[in-house]
Amino acid sequence: xxxxxxxTASVEPLRQRLGSRFLTSAEALRDFSEDRSLAVAEGxxxxxxxxxxxxxxxxxxxxxxxxxxxxxxxxxxxxLSGGAxxxxxxxxxxxxxxxxxxxxxxxxxxxxxxxxxVTSDLDERARKHGLFFAPDPSSVHLSTVGGNIATDAGGLRxxxxxxxxxxxxxxxxxxxxxxxxxxxxxxxxxxTGLNMTPLFVGSEGTLGVITRATVRLKPVPEGTPRTFxxxxxxVEAAGxxxxxxxxxxxxxxxxxxxxxxxxxxxxxxxPSGLPQPEAALLLGQTVGPTAQRDAExxxxxxxxxxxxxxRIQEGNDLLEARRIANGALMAGRYAVHCDVGVxxxxxxxxxxGVQAISEEAGRGVSILAHAGDGNLHPxxxxxxxxxxxxxxxxxxxxxxxxxISLGGVITGEHGIGSLKYRELPLQFDEPTLRAQRAxxxxxxxxxxxxxxxxx
Amino acid sequence: xxxxxxxTASVEPLRQRLGSRFLTSAEALRDFSEDRSLAVAEGxxxxxxxxxxxxxxxxxxxxxxxxxxxxxxxxxxxxLSGGAxxxxxxxxxxxxxxxxxxxxxxxxxxxxxxxxxVTSDLDERARKHGLFFAPDPSSVHLSTVGGNIATDAGGLRxxxxxxxxxxxxxxxxxxxxxxxxxxxxxxxxxxTGLNMTPLFVGSEGTLGVITRATVRLKPVPEGTPRTFxxxxxxVEAAGxxxxxxxxxxxxxxxxxxxxxxxxxxxxxxxPSGLPQPEAALLLGQTVGPTAQRDAExxxxxxxxxxxxxxRIQEGNDLLEARRIANGALMAGRYAVHCDVGVxxxxxxxxxxGVQAISEEAGRGVSILAHAGDGNLHPxxxxxxxxxxxxxxxxxxxxxxxxxISLGGVITGEHGIGSLKYRELPLQFDEPTLRAQRAxxxxxxxxxxxxxxxxx
Numbered sequence: 057x058x059x060x061x062x063x064t065a066s067v068e069p070l071r072q073r074l075g076s077r078f079l080t081s082a083e084a085l086r087d088f089s090e091d092r093s094l095a096v097a098e099g100x101x102x103x104x105x106x107x108x109x110x111x112x113x114x115x116x117x118x119x120x121x122x123x124x125x126x127x128x129x130x131x132x133x134x135x136l137s138g139g140a141x142x143x144x145x146x147x148x149x150x151x152x153x154x155x156x157x158x159x160x161x162x163x164x165x166x167x168x169x170x171x172x173x174v175t176s177d178l179d180e181r182a183r184k185h186g187l188f189f190a191p192d193p194s195s196v197h198l199s200t201v202g203g204n205i206a207t208d209a210g211g212l213r214x215x216x217x218x219x220x221x222x223x224x225x226x227x228x229x230x231x232x233x234x235x236x237x238x239x240x241x242x243x244x245x246x247x248t249g250l251n252m253t254p255l256f257v258g259s260e261g262t263l264g265v266i267t268r269a270t271v272r273l274k275p276v277p278e279g280t281p282r283t284f285x286x287x288x289x290x291v292e293a294a295g296x297x298x299x300x301x302x303x304x305x306x307x308x309x310x311x312x313x314x315x316x317x318x319x320x321x322x323x324x325x326x327p328s329g330l331p332q333p334e335a336a337l338l339l340g341q342t343v344g345p346t347a348q349r350d351a352e353x354x355x356x357x358x359x360x361x362x363x364x365x366x367r368i369q370e371g372n373d374l375l376e377a378r379r380i381a382n383g384a385l386m387a388g389r390y391a392v393h394c395d396v397g398v399x400x401x402x403x404x405x406x407x408x409g410v411q412a413i414s415e416e417a418g419r420g421v422s423i424l425a426h427a428g429d430g431n432l433h434p435x436x437x438x439x440x441x442x443x444x445x446x447x448x449x450x451x452x453x454x455x456x457x458x459x460i461s462l463g464g465v466i467t468g469e470h471g472i473g474s475l476k477y478r479e480l481p482l483q484f485d486e487p488t489l490r491a492q493r494a495x496x497x498x499x500x501x502x503x504x505x506x507x508x509x510x511x
Numbered sequence: 512x513x514x515x516x517x518x519t520a521s522v523e524p525l526r527q528r529l530g531s532r533f534l535t536s537a538e539a540l541r542d543f544s545e546d547r548s549l550a551v552a553e554g555x556x557x558x559x560x561x562x563x564x565x566x567x568x569x570x571x572x573x574x575x576x577x578x579x580x581x582x583x584x585x586x587x588x589x590x591l592s593g594g595a596x597x598x599x600x601x602x603x604x605x606x607x608x609x610x611x612x613x614x615x616x617x618x619x620x621x622x623x624x625x626x627x628x629v630t631s632d633l634d635e636r637a638r639k640h641g642l643f644f645a646p647d648p649s650s651v652h653l654s655t656v657g658g659n660i661a662t663d664a665g666g667l668r669x670x671x672x673x674x675x676x677x678x679x680x681x682x683x684x685x686x687x688x689x690x691x692x693x694x695x696x697x698x699x700x701x702x703t704g705l706n707m708t709p710l711f712v713g714s715e716g717t718l719g720v721i722t723r724a725t726v727r728l729k730p731v732p733e734g735t736p737r738t739f740x741x742x743x744x745x746v747e748a749a750g751x752x753x754x755x756x757x758x759x760x761x762x763x764x765x766x767x768x769x770x771x772x773x774x775x776x777x778x779x780x781x782p783s784g785l786p787q788p789e790a791a792l793l794l795g796q797t798v799g800p801t802a803q804r805d806a807e808x809x810x811x812x813x814x815x816x817x818x819x820x821x822r823i824q825e826g827n828d829l830l831e832a833r834r835i836a837n838g839a840l841m842a843g844r845y846a847v848h849c850d851v852g853v854x855x856x857x858x859x860x861x862x863x864g865v866q867a868i869s870e871e872a873g874r875g876v877s878i879l880a881h882a883g884d885g886n887l888h889p890x891x892x893x894x895x896x897x898x899x900x901x902x903x904x905x906x907x908x909x910x911x912x913x914x915i916s917l918g919g920v921i922t923g924e925h926g927i928g929s930l931k932y933r934e935l936p937l938q939f940d941e942p943t944l945r946a947q948r949a950x951x952x953x954x955x956x957x958x959x960x961x962x963x964x965x966x
Contacts, residue, residue, distance in 0.1 A: 163754050163856030186759065210700045219700055221709075222677070235942040243852040244884035245665045245674055245923035247713055248931075248938050249966045250947040254676075254709035258702055275760045299618050304641065305730045306800075345761075346800050397698040401618030429699035468700035476703075483703050487690040491954060492705045498953035499946060511704045 065123035099144025118234030131203030137473025171202020190217035208258030210469030215428035260510035286358035295404035311428030325384035396459035397468030431468035520578030554599025573689030584716035586658030592928025626657020645672035663713030665924030670883035683723035715965035741813035750859030766883030780839035851914035852923030886923035
């Protein structure tokens with residue numbers, strides 16, 4: 057793969073073909089240059105394509121491919137890994153104007169959407185038909201379906217519904233040379249040719265630009281959900297309860313863990329009477345006709361593992377506390393977050409290890425986790441000085457290495473982007489990394505798409 | 512991609528490195544040369560590697576890559592599309608001796624297996640721990656987990672659990688150059704790098720050889736399953752019942768359709784008192800704590816759509832009739848089968864179209880379908896003469912074209928293999944086919960792996 061240079065190619069063809077959809081104002085260059093991560097754009101892009109169609113994207117990529125201009129791709133700009141940050145002298149392709157829900161196909165439980173539709177908007181539309189869109193990352197009101205697909209976004213319901221990948225049936229993708237391909241099918245089974253759809257899911261803009269998605273919807277569960285919480289005196293006991301719950305019936309819809317530090321910060325941030333555990337709180341949800349029965353069984357399992365305070369409620373109220381956790385951690389100066397995953401069976405060992413790292417570093421680490429799927433977001437205490445932040449990042453590095461040593465992954469749901477690019481060799485050996493880069497080069501031989509990120 | 516030649520490369524290095532695991536007896540060359548499809552080997556392979564490890568496979572592929580020898584890969588030999596048929600002067604890599612279940616990891620609901628383990632053997636092992644392996648193609652007692660992964664095998668439970676792809680967490684794969692890569696992870700979430708695992712699932716030996724798989728298991732549902740059947744006077748009514756059931760709650764574990772011809776042949780083949788419908792029978796199963804209630808709701812939905820005879824039973828007995836359907840169709844001279852899929856919402860139109868094609872051709876067509884997921888296996892009447900078989904194949908072609916015109920796929924679960932290779936352009940436009948072949952060429956530049964098949 058050649059590295060694209062960033063010389064000054066003439067943008068005149070873009071201006072001619074795209075007209076007012078090609079933006080070069082200082083304001084546009086600034087607004088479309090960063091995401092919600094700490095990654096910083098290192099220089100101005102040469103322009104922004106505010107695409108309104110696959111053809112617009114095709115024009116943009118064909119030009120970039122010919123001029124070997126690096127391209128960053130941007131949905132809602134809610135990414136946390138620097139994947140959408142612009143390149144100096146590069147082109148930004150924004151999908152935010154392609155934000156229509158094109159069709160809700162109730163009989164086939166499918167929705168056809170443009171990539172820029174905000175995820176919660178799609179879910180709302182589906183619910184009018186008794187259906188819902190299962191992926192619900194915390195950024196659901198900001199992030200777009202296309203961005204969720206490009207990063208294989210996770211969230212709270214993955215224990216029951218898998219990550220975004222499980223909800224994608226078919227894609228239209230514009231490749232680096234401007235050609236438009238169609239992956240997948242509207243059927244449930246499809247054994248024809250190579251299974252390209254899930255390869256594009258989570259590819260972070262490195263293989264092509266998604267311009268249309270056919271996603272799967274599910275019938276809204278019957279009845280009212282039940283939310284339960286259980287308070288534990290040790291993280292070990294909480295972790296053992298998680299492992300026990302996920303390996304048997306009934307299965308919860310969500311199973312989250314909030315440690316004592318985080319529970320305290322949430323209550324300080326927005327008091328709601330959230331139980332304050334000695335060590336950790338499990339927060340779960342059950343749905344469907346046996347929701348109450350299932351919640352009682354799961355709470356009993358927690359009590360057998362030593363839970364002291366337990367509660368079952370109708371509805372979603374208890375979960376609201378979980379949804380403000382990130383804000384509470386930031387406000388409480390637990391500002392450097394990470395996103396590792398381990399096999400659920402190793403959750404106890406992982407949490408114990410994080411505590412040891414925290415003690416050794418003499419620096420607070422709060423654990424917030426999508427516990428049921430083994431995805432942890434430890435948050436490290438840090439003030440705003442670069443020195444202190446760098447020291448906190450070192451703690452994150454140690455946590456990441458621990459996750460790998462326990463059979464885990466360096467990112468569970470935020471993606472590699474630019475911030476974790478250097479960490480790829482922690483998870484992949486050389487032949488595996490080489491194979492992935494060969495796939496990338498096959499579709500993008502000049503390496504114009506999100507170079508130096510993702511893979 | 513260069514086409515591998517089939518000149519006489521010296522097999523001496525294979526003999527030296529593999530010893531008795533390299534077979535060249537006439538018996539071995541015959542036994543490992545064909546699968547259960549109608550595809551015929553067009554000449555002898557030069558040898559069979561009866562692999563016992565990833566290293567054996569690596570030795571075999573590195574040699575084939577160097578000598579540009581075409582390689583066919585074989586699991587249980589139960590394929591129906593000619594994917595595992597040997598090449599003249601080619602090498603056969605058999606995984607049947609790599610048949611160990613290496614580990615059942617109950618806490619993480621994962622199993623580590625060698626590719627040659629028979630699928631039902633894995634399921635039996637898992638059930639000892641209260642877990643089960645969801646994929647259950649009809650060939651479950653013959654086919655191997657590796658073969659199921661390589662073809663993304665389907666079966667009866669896909670409406671509830673998806674195809675095999677949904678149950679694969681991680682793979683070890685030997686690439687064409689002999690290098691060994693590791694895809695996926697043991698976690699539920701994994702956003703690191705490209706999502707290669709599902710690309711290998713269903714790739715039919717064209718991208719690499721799977722030498723180890725980490726597959727997901729699920730807790731066995733509580734209680735006793737309920738099986739129900741409902742008899743319809745028209746296929747339209749049966750199809751409408753299917754569409755209504757899949758787009759709402761509760762969700763069945765299986766939902767099969769057997770038309771009147773097939774129901775009669777099953778009863779003639781092995782009398783069991785299967786209800787004989789005027790037009791079509793729906794056969795479904797519900798599981799879990801509300802299995803009886805769910806079956807009653809689904810049967811009531813069938814009755815609202817006009818079902819006349821309905822029945823609910825505890826256990827699996829009724830399903831036994833479904834499992835012998837293929838044998839019954841063959842015995843009844845409905846011998847030419849196909850494997851198309853349509854979006855479930857188009858099932859009624861598809862079945863109506865198949866009937867029209869049958870009438871126009873003056874040739875009986877029986878419909879057997881995994882109705883809940885839109886996968887149909889129409890079986891065309893044919894005697895054993897080549898002329899009559901060719902005429903029946905023409906009917907299959909028309910059925911395939913109809914499926915495509917209804918937004919469907921040319922193969923739902925059997926794969927492309929050699930038999931459907933020429934049909935690929937029916938489903939894929941030129942840029943999409945080109946992209947898939949670029950991915951193939953990236954991992955197998957000399958095109959030694961299953962050339963001219965799959966993709």
